[in-house]
Amino acid sequence: MQKFIFLGLIILTQFLLANPKGYSIETITTPKDVYFHIAGLDIDKQGRVYCATRYGDVWILDKGKWIQFAKGLQEPCGLVIDDDGSVVVTQKPEMTRLVDSDQDGVADLYLNLSHEWGFHNNYHEFNFGGIKDKQGNFIGSLNLAAGPKVPGLKLSAMSTEGGYRGWAYKVSPEGKFTPIASGLRSPAGLGKNPQGELFFTDNQGDYLASSTLNQLEPGKFYGHPISLLDKPEYNMTTLKNMDDQEFDKMRTLPIVWIPQEEIANSPGNPEWNATKGKFGPFENQFFIGDQSRSNIFRVSLQKVAGRYQGAVIDFMSGFQCGNIRLKFDLEGNLWAGQTSRGWASRGSRPYGLQKVVWDQKTIPFEILDVKLQKESFKIYFTQKINPQDAKKIKISRWWYEYSRMYGAPKSELEELTPQAIKISADGMSMTISCALMKERVYCFDFSELNNDKLANKKAYYTIINLIE
Amino acid sequence: MQLKNILNLVLIFSSSLLLKADDLSELRGQKLYETICFSCHGNKLEGATGPNLKDYEWLHGSSKSDIIKSITNGFPEKGMLAFGALYKQEQINDLVNFILSRQQGLRNVEYKIFHDIQLNDKFEWDKHKADKQRSLKPPHFNPNLPEVNQFAISFKGQLLIPKHLAGDFILSGIRKQYRGIALYIDGDKIPFPTNKDRAIKIPLNLRAGTHDIRLEYIKDFKSTVFFLDLVGKETIPLTSESYRRSITSSHIPKAENAFLINRKRITAAPPGSIIVNHMDKISYAIDPKTSDIKAMWLGKSLDIGPNIYARGQHFAQPIGTHLFSAEQSINLFINGKAAELKYIGYSDKPLPKFIFKSSEGEISLQSKIENNALKLSYSIKSNHALDINLKIPQELNTKLSKGKTKNGLFTPESPQDFFISIPIKELK
Structure with a gap:
């Protein structure tokens, strides 16, 4: 027992x-x-x-x-x-x-x-x-x-x-x-x-x-x-x-x-x-x-x-x-x-x-990468993402203020609504269009997904520059 | 009704029997401890050559089965026998029951730091989100943890009072600030003096067992000196400064029959100095930026305990008697000037040898024990003749190679190779 x-x-x-x-x-x-x-x-x-x-x-x-x-x-x-x-x-x-x-x-x-x-x-x-x-x-x-x-x-x-x-x-x-x-x-x-x-x-x-x-x-x-x-x-x-x-x-x-x-x-x-x-x-x-x-x-x-x-x-x-x-x-x-x-x-x-x-064989289900594009983000996965799951994404963004304070909280924190979500033909990536702004940290949160699938559910992308 | 009473009686009777059995086991364990273990772990389990057995720290596991295993198998390479071969399992069980009954002091302490809280702020501890929240190891209250200038910090955990210490204590300590400190035991606020008196002395009565303890501290004074002990039949430290003062398990690396080179922070020599000890008899600190010998002392090398504890905020301590005062040093002069040297490094084989270069050539300094004296041998390789002097503290008893000494300035007859020898025996 x-x-x-x-x-x-x-x-x-x-x-x-x-x-x-x-x-x-x-x-x-x-x-x-x-x-x-x-x-x-x-x-x-x-x-x-x-x-x-x-x-x-x-x-x-x-x-x-x-x-x-x-x-x-x-x-x-x-x-x-x-x-x-x-x-x-x-x-x-x-x-x-x-x-x-x-x-x-x-x-x-x-x-x-x-x-x-x-x-x-x-x-x-x-x-x-x-x-x-x-x-x-x-x-x-x-x-x-x-x-x-x-x-x-x-x-x-x-x-x-x-x-x-x-x-x-x-x-x-x-x-x-x-x-x-x-x-x-x-x-x-x-x-x-x-x-x-x-x-x-x-x-x-x-x-x-x-x-x-x-x-x-x-x-x-x-x-x-x-x-x-x-x-x-x-x-x-x-x-x-x-x-x-x-x-x-x-x-x-x-x-x-x-x-x-x-x-x-x-x-x-x-x-x-x-x-x-x-x-x-x-x-x-x-x-x-x-x-x-x-x-x-x-x-x-x-x-x-x-x-x-x-x-x-x-x-x-x-x-x-x-x-x-x-x-x-x-x-x-x-x-x-x-x-x-x-x-x-x-x-x-x-x-x-x-x-x-x-173990040289298991490909875990993870967010592989996030890349900024001209008007969107592209999120890559290690396995195919279910289009229904992809819609459960939550996006937020914020910045960190500079000051002599010992650490600072997120400033100008806001939730964003994705304007469009497109899954690639092979199902291994998705393109998310949302309002882009430089000097922002974007958080892509898949916490709503089934727990036993994606292990780490968040990716954070820091935009310093936008793609002109 | 009657049945319930009988059941109750049976319960009370059997639990008292159980209690007695435990007590007896602890007593048997104590006897065994007092014949065998005390010599290495101290009469009061405070630690000596072996570690403290009543505090929070267990090197090989704190559960009953861990301790049984440690005693049964021993640590032969550290001088602790495998007692499983000498004693029955029941006896070792008794011994562990005794050790566990002596556990005391703070355990499972968590701290929370709140940045930029002033004493005059109306601060409600429960309503603020902490900027940092961690478990505290060692578990002693430490108001020096925050790296910010202004803060509030709270500590919450358990206080173990063993049976043999239960009863009257004096809560005794020193504080730099008289406001902004609140201590609670089992939810009751301990009445600290409200005047500016730095000393704390409050009688308390504590039963045996586990107590909830909480300290709230809002920084007021620029220095956060804070000693707090429970003084009873034994002293139980509550703050990190009290604990540091209490620990007997210092850490002294040994040279034994050879030598030891160690680079640790000591107050007696400049930052970056290198300390050499020969045979646990004599040490010197050399400043590699100048080649000056800045300190020398008889006895073992260093207690580096303070330097390797927690963040290492405290300096390692030379052990023994200094042979010359802090402002003195042994300095090399080349052509009448303090030698301007580039430090190349040291070799530790076969002997400690420090190597320097100057525009004049290569200079090395080697040390060894010869005829019960520390012999510092200088060797200078140069293409041309040099005027070499060594300034030696006048209070230092020395034997020198051939040469002249005037006003503490030694001029060797052979500037390529000369030595200074500091007898160990005579100075004792």
Whole structure:
């Protein structure tokens, strides 16, 4: 009897979590009695999994065995394996190359690639990384400081004492440090697409109404004003005297808004799916984990009027802990590095490592993608949509106001009536005509559909530009 | 009527029998605990080399079956035997009953944060939608959680009072703000002093069992210092600051017979400093931006517990006696000037070795234990002759390689290779 109840509970949770059919979560046992809060994750060509932990270690999972590769680091929050087999980690005070010079499987050289930014011993001054660009530079992003008594420039919740806090930067293989872009708040995840374009997520808070995915481009300012302290044309006084509207005009809008409490509160790194179908139908999309809600969601990109915008769709929930780092392995499994220390996450475990495995056959019924057209949206599905079901769609739209407030609700929220719905001949997509407006997040909600069919029922499309 | 009375009597009788059986089992368990377990887990289950067994945190599962399994199989690699081989299952069952009867403090606490709520706002807790709502781990009330400047925060959960502690307590604490804090136990508001007195001292009587507890906090003062403990036969921490003060399970990485290199935040050295400990006997902190040795202390390395707990807001603590004062350091001078160096990195094989470059050449600093002293060896490779000096704190007891010392400035006879040795024994 008990077994039946247990089984029933599993089915019920899976049903409530609405995960895509054919995908399962596997848990990897981490080294015994080791604080394994993962904040850096990469996988080499032999399939070895490298984890940087917030405790300060680097561990390698090699054929089911864990090897401690490095230790004593200061809360590394990014890890990338270089072509020569050395490992580049972003510690709080330093970007460090770890070299196993005597080839015994353990690093013996901890080489300073760069420490040319300001680190002032604040716990919140994280240094995220884990990405190498096309030219061979290592990319990092520097978190702003926080805390009730934190010194420096503070216009709202976060603070900086300068030294490129709130910036993304690159370091050449020779160690040359170059700041790239400013206005970042808590940019916990960096990523790239096959073209080598760079992306980052930012976490909701002051000057950031909801979390975002952004393209990282040189010289841009993404909205958090205290980072401007490092530009020669500003100082403490000028920044304190500026109002939010002035900062608003300067900022670059995100690719997508990631709705708070619906999709993610603390997104990690965007991981591009280039598995050539090994991970199912969601090729050429970003997968992003959330540290707070312990889920994984997808983002698809569309270039309109010269810049990216796109769609956000939830993917999978019910992980044991908050997902901050994602990485595809060679077999097309999606690994998730997890932590909850300091920032609580859903799930039963304080830290850990899990992976998502596709059964290589089941095509779940999901919203595959949403694309903007000149006067409509086109919504793609992974299976045929019933024309009767398609009519049950609900559309709403809103925007997020810019201000120093810590997160902001949806503004100008309104329901829209679709003007026309057309199902394609193959039944795999539908075109929805409705009132289009730039700088709006559109939500396409299929909640009225039969529950057992479509797993994730909402797609969110951020229109930055309309198609002229 | 009569039948009902008889049934009632039977019920009371059998439940008292049950209670007695439980009590007896706990007593037997306590005896076993006091002969075996106390040495690692503490007399009061507060933890020593083994973890605390009465608080919220269970490393290997908190259910009765989890704990039975942990005791039966042990953790041999951590020094805990598989007691299943030594004791009968009934005895282990008794032991677990005893441990479970000692569970105390806060559990299952949820918090809600409401942004931009001022004390003077007419704020109704139930009518507002929280900006954040989470479960709180560790479960101690922490008004420092919000990242915004102005907020209200509420905590709601359970308070476990074990039988052996039930009765009179003093609710004792320190607050920075005298308004905006309300504590409820089982729905009753605890009368905090209404004057500006920072100290809280309120007698309370708490029965054994589970109590509902709720704290409402609207930020008034810029600093949110808040200690709150229930002081009775034992002290039960209620806030995170009280808890942090109470935890005995610090985290001290050990060097043992070798050395340990660790990069953690300490107040005694600049941000980014690297701490080296040799054989749990002596440590030094080197600032890689300058090569200066900014601190040195005898004893174990660091308690990094505060640095790896929660968000890591607190600094790791050097353990032991500092050998020179905070404003002092060991500095290298090249040609009469503080050396301007580029930090290349360090090697940890076979010994800790820090490598720097300057326009004059390559400089390295290696440390080891030799003749019960910490030996710091400098090696300088340059194409031309250099004028090298080492400034050494005068309060530091040292043995130096051949050279001259004047006003705390050491000039080595051989500037390519020289050392400074700090005896460990003599300084104890």
